[in-house]
Each structure stands twice: as C-alpha cells, then as structure tokens.
Amino acid sequence: MRRRNPPSPPWAAAAAAVAGVLAVAGVLLRDRLAEPGGAAFFGGLAATGLALLIPGVLLAPRRPAAGRLRRGMARLSDFWLVAVPGLLVLHLHLLAVTGRPTWFYAWLLVDRTAHAWAGPEGLTPNLGLFLPVAASMGLAMVAVRLAVGRLRGRRLPGRVYALLLAGGAAVALHPAGWASAPGGSPGGWERALPEVTGPTGEATRDTVLIVLESLRADVLEPRTMPRASALAEGGLVLGRHHAGANSSLLGLHGLLTGRPAAHAEADLAAGVMPPLLAAARRAGYRTAWFDGGHEAAGAGGFGRLAGPAFFDRHHAGANDDWAAGDAWALDRLADTLAEPNRPPVFAVVFLVATHFNYPPPPADERRFAPAAGDGGLLVPRPPTGPFRTPVVNRYRNAVHAADARLGRFLDRIDLDATRIALTGDHGQSLYDDGTIGHWSRLSDAQTRVPFFLTGPGVPAGRIDATTAHADAAALLLRVLVGAPIDLAPPERPTLLVQSNPVRGTEDWVVLEGGRRTAWLRRGDAFRLLGPIDTLGRLRPTPPPGDTRVTRSG
Template identity: 30%
Template sequence: MRVIKPLSRFRATEPDTTRRRLGWAAWFVFANVPIAWLIAIRFLSWMSVPDVMTGLYLGLVYIAQFTLLAWLPGLFLLSLALIVPRSCLILICIIVATLAQGLLITDTLFYSLYRYHLSGFMFEALIKAGDHTFEFSWQIWLTAALTLFTLLLIEAAIAIGLTRKRPRVCWLGAAFVAFFSTQLAAHSWHAWADATYDIRITSLTRHVPLYYPVTANRFLHGQGWVRAQASRKESRVRELTSFRASDGLNYPTRPLACQPPQTRPNVLMIAVDTLRADMLDPRWMPNVSEFADETSQIFTNHYSGGNSTKAGGFSLFYGLPPTYWDIFETTQTPPAWIARLQELNYEIKILSAGTLISPALHRTAFASIDGIRLTPPGEEAWQRDQLITDDWLNFTAQRGADAEPFFGFLFYMSVHGYSVPPDFPRIEPYWETINHLALDQDFDPTPYFNRYKTATRYVDQLIGRVLNDLKQRKLLKNTIVILTSDHGEEFNDNGKNYWGHGSNYSDAQLKVPMVLYWPGKPPSKITRRTSHTDIPSTLMQSALGCPRTPARAYSIGSNLFIPDDKEWMIAGSYIDHAIVTKKHLFVTYPTGQYEIMDKSLNPSKTNFPPETMLRDSQKALSRFYNHRNK
C-alpha cells in the first residue's frame, strides 16, 4: 500500500507519456550506480596499487565498469519504458534492480572465497549438480534472504523518491557524457599499458567482473608510438595465451601401435574429491596409509593438472592441459586409454558419488561408455559414498572366475562436502555448521580443518572395505590400484585468505596423494615431481600393450616408471591456467594478462621463464588441434 499511494499521486500530477517514462527509468538506473559502487568496494581489497598512477587507473576502471554493470539491466528497463504503463514499469524496475544488485553482491562473495567471478559454468553446475557440488548452510540462505529484502526496500525507496522529485532530463546528457568519458579513458589507458607491457595496469583487470579491456598492439606499433623492441620474452608470454582451436581435434596425433598385452590386469582407480596430499597420513587415513606403505609406490610430490574437478579430472583421464576441455566435450572424444580398454574387452564399472553431468564427464572421459549412472541417489555425500562402495562390493561378488578383466572407477565426495554420518566420531574442535561468510583472514581454520579431516577418516573406512575385498578375493595379484584426487583444498595455508579450491595454483590446491599399487613392483616412495598427466602414458605403455607409441601422441606426460623430474607443468582452473615450476607460478588469463608469483602466492620479481620452457608449453597447449596452416 505504501508503494501504490505515491504512484497514484504521480499519475495524477504527470501525464503518462513515453518521454516521461524514459526520463524516470534513466534516472532510476543512474540512482543505482552509487549502490553498485558501494557493493564493489570489496573487490578493491584484492588489487595491488603500488603507485599513484596505478591508483588513478584503478579509479577510472572502477567508476567506468561498475557504472556499466548498473546500466546493463538498465537497457532492458529503458526498452520496457517504451511499451509498459508507468505503474507496471516502476514495479518491474524495483524487482530487476534488486536482482541485479543481489547478483553483484553474490559475485563479491564468490570472488572473496574462490578468486574467480560467477560464470555460465558455475550457474550450470549449480543447476545441474545442485547439492552434489555446492553445500549451502542455513546462515548463507538467511543472509541471502535478508540481503534481498534490504535491497528491495532500498530500490522501492529510490523509485518512490523519483516519482516525487527527480533532476531535470537535460542533466541526463551530462551524466552520459561523464559515463562514456570514463569508459574511453580507462580502455585507452589499458591499450597503452598492454602495448608497453605495463603489468601494474594490466594485472588489475582480472579482478573486475565482466571487464574486457581494449588492446591495440598492432595499431600503436604500426604508428610508431610504441617502441617495437619492448621485451621479446614478455611478448612470448602473451603468445602463450593467444592460441585458438582451428579446424578441430587432432587426437591422437598419430595412429597407436599396440599389441595384445601378455596379461590384461584389472585396473581400479579410486579418486577422492578435494583430498590434499598431506591427508595420506595414518592419523587421517589409516587404512589407505597401511595399504600404501606395505604394498605400493607412493609418489610424495604429485600434482593434479588443475585446482577444480573439471580441470583436475581432465588431466587425470587425458594427460592433457585442461585448456582442451571444450573441444573434447564438443566432439565427445574419449581418452585414448579408455578406448584401448574397450578394445581389449574390459568390463567397465563407473561409480561416482557426484554427478557426471557437471562437469560433463559423461561427454568427455566416459563418452564411449554406455549404461553409466549419471546422478546417484542420496541427499548427503556420505550416503552416496556408502552407496557406491556397496555397489562396488556387489560388483566384485557377482563376477565369475572366467569374467573379462575390469576397469573400475570410484569417485568419493564426502571430503568435498565435509559430510559424515551423524554418529561418526568427530575430531575436536569441530565446526558443526559451515558458514562460508565467516571465513576471513582472522578466522581460526582449526575447527573447519578438523571437519575436513573427519570426512577424510570416514572415506578412508569405505576405501578400506574396498581394499580388503580385493585382498580377500585374491584380486591384488592381477589388479592395478590407483588412489588419488582431482585437486586439493586450502585452509588459508598461505595467509592470503584463500579457502577451498579453484582459486590459485599453490601446493595446497594442486598437490594430491598418488598411491600406485602395481602387481610385482615392490613398495617404495618416489620424491621426484610427478603429475596426473603421467597416468595415461603409464597405463598405455606398461599395462595395455602400447609401449611402441610415444606418449606425446596422446599426452603431455611421461611414464611414471621412467624417471622424469618435471621442470614445469601446466595446470588449469575454470577459465585461466598456469605454468607451475618448482619455485614459481606463471599465471595467464583469457584477456592476455599474466602474473608471476612464488609458490606462496607472493608477487615475484623473477625473470620470465626460459625461452625453451615457453616454447614447449605453447606446443603442449596447441599440439592436439588441427591448424589451418598445417
């Protein structure tokens, strides 16, 4: 009723003309600009401002971009003003502005936790995977509801205020001129900084949502305004991010030369989502640790190829950089070693406690496998983990003595969801209700980490049942067992207020356990650096009868049994990727910007990586595409 009364007065005093509706809508959108600025202040805490000039540029970008973000829904509202009556227009404006500002607030929260912005992939994962991927506490839901309600009141107050009194329409022109001037200045400045390799400027833009700054290298060099001899190595770093897929996929790059293996060993791959490397410890994983110490090769310096399930899982199955994900998903091309298993008539059993739809493993790693369960039943992750364990034990119990060899894949989710049964013993102090809004630089991670460790202990019990079953059925004499994870998990390990995964390339998020049981090989600990990209070539060359085909035909990795202490690796996230060396991280972004950090995420003054490393990594990122110039 409070909204209707002012609107009736507005109708009585002003005729409902298109011009008046457009003027009101335009000023309503401009009134939302300061709100967007206030919300976006949180992004500033992640930006380094070493000098006054950088601060001036940041001020321009801040004003220009968040004004633009306020105007994106405004274009829709202005179009409605042409056709919608005044009373309906005002109501729609209030609702749309509330949702738009709420989305910006959500992005600030995502970025503070994970250091990446909301994207189409994240919304797809939320819709398709639901609680299998994201865990939301009641505090988050309550905060979201209160935030939307507060925004709704603010937007209603703005709308009512503008119906009573608003600036003259002539001032709209001045407001638009100021808006476009900041846009032009910010993009021009970035174009110059990009051409002159001013990383102080170009490194800031990745923190700003939906910001795609202008570049003009060829023009500025062509006009002679920028000296062409600016660091060749820096231009090589830029080239590293400039490759594009051309005509399609070239995978494998040559026909596989394979022979029937002397034996066809069973292969069981056990992956625990979000399992850190330091969890392979008798305190947290007693069953797996005992099995590993007594029977297996333990790779103590092993890295995933990504800091997310999508990227890490891709590197595990394909042995390739995650930058190839899109083309493999589009073509639904399975990994070479999965296709080889099918050639050899392996019986395949895929059991995942998480959905295989998002990320789309059913269209990539398992694209050639029929009859897999895409989404398991069960509300809680611990229930689904229990389900896949029981399903696996039923599978081995029903196999006959003359059955074909099997490939099994078990993917556990309880550690990712910090999920355990109500009566499972807790490690104290224990965080009973996870509230991500409480995570900040001063938060004590101990109760949170203990909840994670408790979930690790629970999964260890389930894996222990699987390993004991293999022993009791005497399957270990002819079964390769691989136990690892898709990525790690961070609890502010580096003191940079990072929590979870998917946000950086430090050891906390990339380093994972790697336990390899191989019949006939003695237990040992290998300390050289290894990677998920080594798994496909190890299986192909040492188990599946393809030793004569070079690993580089289908992977960028090498056989784990052939010593190769990697000087560099490529890791990916959702949209960016990095060259990971023993001491440094060279992170590149889709817009062409890059950052150089040490392994503790501090800015590094080191020189660029050697020319050979850049060249080899660039080849790895493009080798499996068909290119028109070939």
C-alpha cells in the same frame, strides 16, 4: 547576476553516489581480479542507474513539485538505491569466500549439466549455507535505507551531480579490451600417452583407479585417511603431484587421456574414446566405470568423457545421498572383482561425498571437533588460526568417513592380486588462499592432490618431480602393460588450467622449476600476466623480459 545551477532532487544525489561506487567497483573488479565480466556486470548496473537518474536531473526544479512522473521516478529510484548496494555486497561476499563472482553461480543455476550436484530436490536442502551471504546483503540494504533517509533533507549542487554522472558514464562505457602478448604462448608443457608395450599374462592384473572429489594433498596421513595412507606406504607415491586443473571434468580428462587440460574442450567435442581406456582395451583389459549416480551421464557433463559409450561396463547408481552412493559404487566394484573366469579389469570409481559442503557423517563417526555447521562455511576466515579450524575439521570428517568406506571395500578384495591407484579430481581450498571450494584460483590448495599406486608389479618408492594427471595417466599405462617405470624422471614444465565458461577464457599457470607464471588464454591468443604465487595471487614483479600488454579497444 550569475545564475546558480539548480539543485538536484535529494534521491538523485544519493543515487549518484551509489552509481559512482558501482563504477569504481567495476574498475577494481576488472583490473585487480582479471574478471572482464565484472566490468560488464557493474557497468551495466551503473549505466541503468544513470539512465534512471538523467530524467531526475532534467526535471530537477528549484522547489519541490508534484507530478505522477516525478513520484514514479522517486519510487523507482528508492528501490534502486536499496537493491543495488545489496547486490554489490552479495557479490563481494561470494567473491571473498569462494573466489567466484555472482554471475558464475547464476550460470550454474541455468546450466543443466551443473544440476547433478544439486540432486532432485534442487538447492533447497543447501539454503542454510547461504545464510551468512543473505545476512550481509540484508544488513547492507538496511544501512543504505537509513542513509538515504538521512540524506532526504540535503541537496547537492547540480554541477557536482553532473560530474558524478559524467564520471560514472565514462567508466561504464569504457571497453574492457584484450590483447595478445608478444612472444606467443608458453611451451614445454605438452604431454601424450607414450607408445609402450610390455609383457602379457602376469602383467595384466585387475587395476582400480579411485578418484575422490576435492581431495587435498595434505589429508593422506594416518589420522585423516588411515586405510589409504597405510596402503600408500608400500607403493609408488608422486610427491609433488597436481591435478592439472581445479575442476572435476578437466581433472578427470587428464587421468583418462594423458593430455593436459588445455586440450579438454577439443577432446570432449570430438567425442572419441579417451586414449588410456583404448590402450587398456588393446592390452586385454575390460574397462568399467562406477559412481553413485551424482554426475550427468548424458551428452553433457561427465557423459562426454566417462559415459556408457566409452566403457565396457558402466555402473551409475541413483542415490540422492552422496555417502550412500559412494558405498553403492564400491560394493558394485567389489562384486565385479569377485566374478570368476573373466578378463582382467581396469576400473575407475568416482566418489563424491568429500565435495563441498562436506556432508558430515553420523555424530559417533566424527573424529575431528569442533566442526562447522552449514551456516558457518561461507563466513570469511583467515588462512590460519583457530577461527579456520572448524571448517577444516568438517572437511576432514567427510574425508575420514570416505576412508572408512574405502577400507570396507579393501577388506572385500584380494590386494595381493589387485593394483590400486588413488587420487583426487582436484584439490580444495579451506581458506588457505582466501577462498573455500575450488574452481576459483590456480593455487596449490586447489590443484595439489595425492597420488599413489600399489599392488603387483608396482615398485615401491617416491617420485619428487613435479607431475600432473597427464603424467599419472602415462604411469598407469606402463603399469597396465608391464612396461618399466622411471623412478627419477626429469623436471618438465607443468600446466595448470582453470576454465572460465562465462567469459570464454582459460587461466593458465605454468610451473617450471621454482617459477610459476600466469597466462590468460582466449582461443588461440595468449596474454602473459606475470609471476604468480602458490596462493594463486599475481605478484607485482614481472618476469625478466616481460613486456606489459596494453589494452585494445
């Protein structure tokens, strides 16, 4: 008589199903979202689950048996069965609304340079933001616990269980792999500050570069930013401007060095003075930095680019409230510009009260309604329609309040003797590309920013060529030294960069004419991913001549 496979324990059957789900999730996250870390994370969870389940298979008897080891394994598996799906839903929720995986935020929690945004009170004041995420995780855990209770009375044949184990193990142990693309790397995107000279005296006027956090290109309009948009009308506007990156440090790097973000890591490691600041000094300016105390000023963070060592004067406040810190920085800048008998100043002021979670101004200053509360920001929303409007209004209220603070600063200075440039360090997605925030996709929402320059010696007009912050730095240099400005520059390839510190890679998008091409960089090796749309999504049709890259073990 043929011997039948022994049945598995009931908890092992349910756990095998969870292990299979984790394995499939690892494949989807790795292949569809280009996150090799996803495979490692979920592969590790699946492998751990398999390691816990193997003793259950070996110990599976034909009838229930008691024993300390069996009871201990059952309790451990009960915990695993509930916790892992909860973690999976937590990860997928964060991935859906922010575009970033769970381990990215885990890295932020342990990286000391990232703590500047949390302030001295840590993350506690922002816990309300994560209520939707916690609710999703809790519901998933409850649902799985109920499902396990229903499965207690059922058993799977041993061969089915063994097949699930084998499949999960194969996926968990499959190497992620990475290979270079034939044909080298993209070209034509390089930039550097030009060697320009110009007249002195009248050309050296106070020049202020105002950088606002997370400033979208579409908010420079009369309703949201009345003072800034009015100022831009008489100046020079870059009509198709990108930050060159979707994170603060890389965006500011382009503005102060005139080099694309692909060079940021090497430039920051070198610790040399940013070229635009050095050029301003040579032209007779004194350089100054102003912020409300929100950024790390030490060896890490912005200190590697905008620390006291690089500026003649460095003003960093210590304000826990972002809006109060921005007001303080603008007041210190106005005081500096009012000082008599001094050399001309090239000042950079960094304002952060428009950063996520877009702190709302007092109720009587909120212009746009309805506006989302803290608990509504991380609720997934469609890219258009009324369900998205409260999130957009919350952001616009924060920007409108920033514009009002900017207006009070402008009222204190002599605009006839001062040049003003305004831009954002990067853009901000408000579910336009399916996510909220930045530093997750190289979409237009996260990289497009406004840029205008106005004041003495600045020609009025609009440049419609595609530009990035490295181009804006060259424009600023020409204005600083009084050199002529080309109002009709030719189109050139423009590079957008997203750094991925967790997995040691960079995402690149090269804009060239009407084409957008995505690349993945690791060290000096490149992988061509193919065409990408304005939402930061890879398109299925490869560019002409593309050769698909195979995995390497």
